[in-house]
Amino acid sequence: MSSISKPAWQKRDTGLTIRMIFSFAILTLLYLIFLSVLSYLGIGYIPIIIIASAMILAQWYFSDKIVLWSSGAKVVSKEQEPELHELIERIVARNNLPKPRIAVIETNMPNAFATGRGQKSSVIAVTRGLLQILDTEELEGVIAHELTHIRNRDALVLTLASLFSTVAWYLMQFGFYGGMYGGGYGSGGRDRNGGGIMLIILLVAMLTWVISFLIIRAISRYREFAADRGSAQMTGKPVKLANALLKISGTMKRIPTKDLRQVEGLNAFFIVPALSGSTIGNLFSTHPPVEKRVQKLMEMEASMS
């Protein structure tokens, strides 16, 4: 059928679904193990759950407002930013998506993000700097990337995922203070070895938090690749997004302007770029390295022609 002739990146992304289920299974398991350890140690976890759920609900309900407020993004009307509105309307119309609200952040740092609870209540925010350095097609690539985040419900996924690390973080604090005051909420009969128990709780909580933190980052990085792929499908021009990424990251500035004949004597060819592929850094970052993303986008570009 027609799917045979399609390059791999144009097919449905089953890998994403599988990874999501897998990641959530691991996270849930971690969470459950953590809770059973707690209940075994005799701590009432009902208050913890109540507090955590309240926090998550609040975070979820106010997420877009929190994000917009903390980033200083202002929602703009069509009258205020007609070109930006029209550009986004063009993409959503072509791809049969609901139009998100649009916000602008008055800063020169080029950047963009999407936030919101559902498809309809979503907001795409772009900085003034982004609008200034990108041309129309590059901006389309970036907007399509953010629209893919919305379509894939990445905000929901990451909020849910961070639920676990939030809870673990909270319990880690709880365990820490509990340990300091010798037992805390522990039942009276265990006062003598309360400190030791608290230490175990602290360690388990820390471990849970660290692992879920790393998993969230892995999920996030993978969803960035997925959004790049979605953008390429929407615009059909992966090279434009690649270009935009290079501009945003400042990599574009790394392309030299000095003539080869001028630098030749400086032995410039033997300088090893410092820490370009540090794996520890990769493990902790929410975004994959720009070079990797550009490389994947250019592979899509190559498979199109």
Added chain:
Amino acid sequence: MNFFFRRSKKHPFNSRTNSDAIFSLSSAYITLETKLGLKNTGRSAVSMKVVDGMYFSDMKEDIQRFLDASKTDFDLRYRTLTDSYGYLWVIIEGKHMEDILAGVTAVGDMVEEKGFSDKLLAAIFEFSSNIENNNSIQYLIYNYKRNNFYPFIPTGQKNRDTEQEMKILSAVGQEVKFEKDMAFWYPMWDLPL
């Protein structure tokens, strides 16, 4: 000491890897044409830092004699010039990519044989885009020191078309030894080709 050591040890190995890398263009130029509509113009060049002294001028004469002699075999035309940076250019023009590559690698080999391999800077191959409303001249630059290729597309005064350069990377990045680190994509303005 160091000079002789480098000569004897490095150059035979170097020469082979340089030629191999350059010869990978014999198929990649077809890819550039089918994927991006780029046509090889037949113009190419080898550039090297001029060294004062007899050995270098002897070598230059050897190269000229060789290219004169092989005119009939390879169907190549050539000229030489020295630019304002103090680089000698051997500019080779031909009809067939295979001949051009043979000429370019032969010049490189001769330079290395005479012990001037560290003076070799770049080999340049010129392409032209035959897509409508884009009649730019585009180059593949082979850097002898890095032993790899990178694209260079000048547009107007000291600007370059990075987007098209990346398309070239995506089209032939696997087929030829390519410079993946863009920090080494040094331009060469006002090429005398």
